[in-house]
Amino acid sequence: MNRISLPALFITLVLTALMSATSVLSQDSPSRVLRAGAYAADITPTTFPVESSGSMTRRTADKAHDPLHARCLVIDNGETQIAIVTCDSCMIPREIYDAAKEAASRITGIPTQHILCSATHTHTAASATPTFQSPAAENYVGFLTEQITQSIVRAHSQLEPARIGWAIGNNPRQVFNRRWFLRPGVSINDPFDRGSDRVRMNPPANSRDLLQPAGPVDPEVPVLAVQAIDGRPIAVWANYSLHYVGGVPADSLSADxxxxxxxxxxxxxxxxxxxxxxxxxxxxxxxxDINNINFFEGGGHQQPFEQIRIVAGDVAASAQSAYQRVRFETWVPIKMRETEIELGVRRPDKDEIARAQKLIEDAAPGPWSDRRLIYANETLDLAKYPAAVKVKLQAIRIGDLGIVSSPCETFVETGLAIKQLSPLKPTFTIELANGYNGYLPTPGQHALGGYETWRCKSSYLSVDAEPKLRQTLLALLGEVAR
Known part of the structure; x- marks a missing residue:
């Protein structure tokens, strides 16, 4: 019988216990391997002419200058899978997003509450929902839904080991607040004849009437970057608080x-x-409340698509600078939370409805160019709205990076406040996400009036909607940061 010394026996027992523990951990713990995949599905209409939203009057396009896409990034850290989709569209209603998410979830297994879908807000895309006098392009909606689904499915099918990182760029040259205080005595008209507006949206640039902008800007250019293990770029998701650029002929579609x-x-x-x-x-x-017009100095006339090229090149250069500072990680924690809140609707009262009905009855049949008639028609549409609507909000944590979503055309003040108070640094916001619920002025901006507050299908939420949405997003950030 072989004898084993006590020290040797002790070492053997310790090694056996360590090997057993390692085996249990390897079976019970997810593999810390990050995987990612990306895909851009073409959402350019296949038939023309097609309805194109982004204007107060009805507009149709008979061609596409450049392709429109639904771009998707899927990230999987072995514990959590998420998908982020960005669509070249002015705005997309929740029903389309929900249908696409449900279909993609059945195929990929990604929970619907882990899918964030948003629109870029190009004003020259095919209409996915009615706005002002523009109907939805009914023969396009089904195709759009299918292509959003395919963007998620194809991105998921291309998952591969990856590295991820982020950095913040800066570009103050292309963003200007478009709401302005004018000098005392300068009248500001509104389509309801109230005469109570204190600011004007998009006044003449470099006019003697201009006093000062009514809000700030956000020059940050956050960049989320993903590479394959060998350094091959997989995806870059950037963010910038710029409404759109424009300069596209009325008969053309463009991703701006x-x-x-x-x-x-x-x-x-x-x-x-x-x-x-x-x-x-x-x-x-x-x-x-932000666009690309330099109201302080003005600018010369440019050929179609020229300003788009200039802005894209300048912001891309800022994003490249940030990209060069990205520190890539082979694994990061990922968390995502979703909730639904109810927000009030500013419905017209009896007197407002009666005024609108009389204006429409006394006018020739539409379409109209007179803003009083356009908003009278919007008033009659809003009279049919419910007293409240439900909106979907999301927050994402990717390492120390935070992302939140809003289904509204959100004012820059809200984004700056969220960035300042977020427990995750940095944090950025993606608007027009998971649905469309119009403009979201702060209560202070509501008090100033102006286009973004005028009640219509693209501005109907109650005055207290912004504080509720902001507080909810900060609470969600607190949850994913823990």
Whole structure:
């Protein structure tokens, strides 16, 4: 019989226990391998002419200048899978997103509450929902839903080991608050003849009547970047609080600067020839009161698409600078939370309805160019709305990065407040996400009046909606930060 010394026996028992514990951990703990996949599905209409929203009057397009896409990034850290989809559309109603999420979830297994879908807010896309005098392009809605679904499914099918990181760029040159105080004595008209507005949206640039902007801007350019283990770029998701650029002929569709940014950033980081194809997206931050007009100095007339090219190139260069500072991680914690809250609706009263009915009855049949008639028609539409609506809100944690979503054209003040108070640094916001519920002025901005507050299908939430939405998003950030 072989004798084993007590020290040797002790060492053997310790090693056996360690091996057993390691085996149990390897079976019970998820593998800490990050995987990612990205795909851009073409959502350009297949038939023309097609309804195109983004204007107070009805508009149809007979061609597409550049393609529209639903771009998707899927991230899986072995514990949690999430999908982020960015669509070249002005706005997309919740019903389309919900249908696409349900279909994609059945195929991929990604929970619907772990899918964030948003619109860029290009004003030259096919209409997915009625706005002002523009109906939805009914023969396009089904195709759009299917392509959003496919973007998620295809991105999920391309999951591969990956690295992820983020950085913050800065570009103050392309964002300007579009709501302005005017000098005393300058009249500001409104379509309801109230005469109570104190600010004007998009006044003449460099006019003697201009006093000062009614709000701030957010120049940040957050960049979320994903690479394959060998360094091949998989995706870049950027964010900028700029409404859109424009300068597109009325008969054309275009992804605006959002699509041009995606093409330019791919070239700047040498990601133009990769397999699977590299995917870049520019999400819209909080730009309900922000645009690309330099009201302080004005600017000259440009050819169609020229300003789009200039803005995209400038913001892409800022994103590239941030990209060069990204520190990539092979694994990060990922959490996502979703909730639904109820917000009130500003419905018209009896007197407002009677005024609107008389204006419409006394006018020739539409479509109309007179704003009083356009908003009278909107008043009659809003009279049919419910007293409250439910909106879907989400928060994401990717490492120390926070992302929140809003289904509204959210004012920059809200985004800045969320960034300041968020427990995750940095944090950025994606608006027009998971539905469309119009403009979201703060109570203070509501008191100033102006276009963004005028009640219509694109501005109908109650005055107290913004504080409720902001508080909910901060609470969700607190949950995912824990």
């Amino acid at each position: 600067y959002f699509g041009q940014f995606a093409r330019q950033i791919a070239d700047l980081i040498d990601a133009g020839e990769t397999e699977p194809p590299f995917v870049a997206a520019m999400t819209n931050g909080t730009s309900g």
